[in-house]
Amino acid sequence: MLLRRCLIQRRLVSHVTTPIFYPNAKPHLGHLYSSLICDVFHRWKTLQGEENLFTTGTDEHGLKIQLASERNGFQNPKQFVDKLYDDFITLDKAFNVNFTRFIRTTDTDHINNVRKLWNLCDKNGFIYQGEHKGWYSISDETFYPESKVIEDPVNTGKYLNTETNNEVVYHSEKNHFFKLSHFNDQLIDYIESNPQFIYPEVKRVQILNELRNNRLQDLSISRPSFRLKWGIDVPGDPSQKMYVWFDALCNYLTSIGGIDAIMNNEPHTKLLHTRKEIQSPRDWWSNTTHVIGKDIIRFHTIYWPSFLMAAGLPLPRQVVVHSHWICNGMKMSKSLGNVVDPLLMKKHYGEDPMRWFLLENSQLEEDGDFQESKLFSLTEMFASKWGNLVNRCCGPKFNLQRAVQFYSDGRNPLLVNDDNLQAEVNNLVKKLSNIPISMDKKMNNFQTASALRDVWSIINDTNAFMQNAEPWTKGPAEQDAIIFLCMETSRILSILCQPIIPDLAAKLLDRIDVEKDNRTTDFSRIGADTTYGVGSNVKGRTVPIKRVTKRT
Numbered sequence: 001m002l003l004r005r006c007l008i009q010r011r012l013v014s015h016v017t018t019p020i021f022y023p024n025a026k027p028h029l030g031h032l033y034s035s036l037i038c039d040v041f042h043r044w045k046t047l048q049g050e051e052n053l054f055t056t057g058t059d060e061h062g063l064k065i066q067l068a069s070e071r072n073g074f075q076n077p078k079q080f081v082d083k084l085y086d087d088f089i090t091l092d093k094a095f096n097v098n099f100t101r102f103i104r105t106t107d108t109d110h111i112n113n114v115r116k117l118w119n120l121c122d123k124n125g126f127i128y129q130g131e132h133k134g135w136y137s138i139s140d141e142t143f144y145p146e147s148k149v150i151e152d153p154v155n156t157g158k159y160l161n162t163e164t165n166n167e168v169v170y171h172s173e174k175n176h177f178f179k180l181s182h183f184n185d186q187l188i189d190y191i192e193s194n195p196q197f198i199y200p201e202v203k204r205v206q207i208l209n210e211l212r213n214n215r216l217q218d219l220s221i222s223r224p225s226f227r228l229k230w231g232i233d234v235p236g237d238p239s240q241k242m243y244v245w246f247d248a249l250c251n252y253l254t255s256i257g258g259i260d261a262i263m264n265n266e267p268h269t270k271l272l273h274t275r276k277e278i279q280s281p282r283d284w285w286s287n288t289t290h291v292i293g294k295d296i297i298r299f300h301t302i303y304w305p306s307f308l309m310a311a312g313l314p315l316p317r318q319v320v321v322h323s324h325w326i327c328n329g330m331k332m333s334k335s336l337g338n339v340v341d342p343l344l345m346k347k348h349y350g351e352d353p354m355r356w357f358l359l360e361n362s363q364l365e366e367d368g369d370f371q372e373s374k375l376f377s378l379t380e381m382f383a384s385k386w387g388n389l390v391n392r393c394c395g396p397k398f399n400l401q402r403a404v405q406f407y408s409d410g411r412n413p414l415l416v417n418d419d420n421l422q423a424e425v426n427n428l429v430k431k432l433s434n435i436p437i438s439m440d441k442k443m444n445n446f447q448t449a450s451a452l453r454d455v456w457s458i459i460n461d462t463n464a465f466m467q468n469a470e471p472w473t474k475g476p477a478e479q480d481a482i483i484f485l486c487m488e489t490s491r492i493l494s495i496l497c498q499p500i501i502p503d504l505a506a507k508l509l510d511r512i513d514v515e516k517d518n519r520t521t522d523f524s525r526i527g528a529d530t531t532y533g534v535g536s537n538v539k540g541r542t543v544p545i546k547r548v549t550k551r552t
């Protein structure tokens with residue numbers, strides 16, 4: 001029994017991470033999207049009573065930052081990133097992104113950890129010195145194989161890589177190398193025997209094909225310090241700086257207590273920036289989910305597990321790969337400048353409609369096209385379907401408190417004296433009874449769009465039921481049955497949607513006077529809350545969702 005309890009406790013810890021973003025320009029909708037996927041996952045786990053950590057941050061070293069800082073007239077790149085990283089925090093705060101640590105790769109604990117990772121890989125024989133020749137992209141900070149380089153069709157004499165379409169130049173230099181080729185078959189075995197490791201499946205197949213068809217070559221993991229000044233020194237060789245991805249990926253270990261804590265599974269590991277103390281860092285780490293855009297899949301599913309294997313560290317549980325928000329057929333990106341400013345959208349439509357919109361209108365597998373008209377329609381739906389339902393049931397003609405007390409805790413079957421209406425009641429009861437479990441499954445599998453469509457389906461059915469049932473024409477007993485079911489819909493769905501629309505959900509729950517302690521999933525069952533509705537039908541109370549106008 002004790003063992004079982006321990007096992008259950010051990011399973012219920014997890015960690016979710018966004019990529020750490022380059023603060024070389026202001027963040028945009030794409031960054032917000034990755035952060036929201038993680039925030040909703042984190043909040044969902046918390047709502048289920050699980051312990052979860054959520055890390056996000058900024059990737060502050062590298063040539064791209066060095067050059068951007070020079071271009072912007074800064075004396076040193078640290079001053080430049082100190083200014084820009086704040087924009088990422090501002091964006092998170094504006095959209096209620098509730099991270100537990102915001103890590104910067106210039107943080108001292110991180111720099112120490114990166115050195116440790118390097119030393120472990122070196123000690124285990126996976127780092128050597130050699131001559132590096134190849135096609136290098138400054139923008140991507142990576143070398144590309146000959147097979148991925150083409151002549152630029154627009155600018156003669158220039159070359160592009162076919163993966164990101166950025167310019168590449170031919171380079172030859174002395175570097176430290178990582179024996180990536182050693183891990184080709186080990187990675188195939190790992191990905192085959194841990195099918196959840198790369199998600200969704202289409203991405204797992206893509207990476208397996210890549211590993212089977214293009215065997216890995218060793219990877220240059222340092223750059224000469226005269227070219228790359230802004231980076232972490234290679235231990236024992238200050239003439240070289242570490243490759244920015246070796247540095248950046250290690251943030252995931254730093255934020256969960258560091259390499260030593262994970263290796264030795266040190267109990268009582270104190271986490272920086274949170275008051276949290278974790279008992280078993282290894283369990284947290286092994287239950288880590290990295291959420292990333294498809295542009296950086298290679299770094300997370302090939303390089304990162306190889307570095308970890310080389311260091312003798314366990315691998316995270318999963319890498320979840322999402323698609324891109326596009327604009328005019330191209331990925332929205334800082335470098336291209338074809339971006340939507342989320343703060344501008346928030347100012348007009350509010351943060352929760354934006355949160356819902358981005359998650360409802362995206363699939364992991366397909367690129368999404370941002371259409372402001374759809375965001376506006378969503379705000380209309382919130383006001384006319386959900387807000388209006390609550391307003392009607394909280395009108396002075398009805399008595400929600402009486403209805404709740406009569407129907408509480410499933411003591412009374414919901415009967416409405418009409419076969420057609422009774423069929424609608426039964427359908428709603430069935431859908432409401434199923435949604436906590438079906439939503440849990442979908443939220444854990446990052447199928448948020450589908451979960452939100454289920455929510456709308458119930459809201460629509462409830463509105464239709466309210467319209468057909470005409471409670472304003474009925475006596476008190478039938479009125480109570482109708483009002484109770486309609487407000488159970490709103491109450492249960494508001495509880496379940498707290499991770500997606502924290503502020504709106506709170507307003508909806510406040511409007512029907514649901515106590516703060518009764519907003520957990522334990523109460524997401526018909527009849528589970530027997531105390532709400534007190535004073536909800538008093539005249540003159542505020543409307544929970546207000547309409548917004550179209551932006552011109």
Ligand SMILES: Nc1ncnc2c1ncn2[C@@H]1O[C@H](COP(=O)(O)OP(=O)(O)OP(=O)(O)O)[C@@H](O)[C@H]1O
Nearest residue numbers: 021022030031034292293324325331332333334335
């Ligand atoms: N258009 C987008 N759609 C979805 N996610 C995006 C988008 N752009 C960036 N991201 C998120 O940010 C990560 C990359 O961050 P980065 O700071 O490199 O963004 P970027 O705008 O592409 O920058 P740059 O143009 O400087 O390369 C992606 O892996 C993804 O998580």
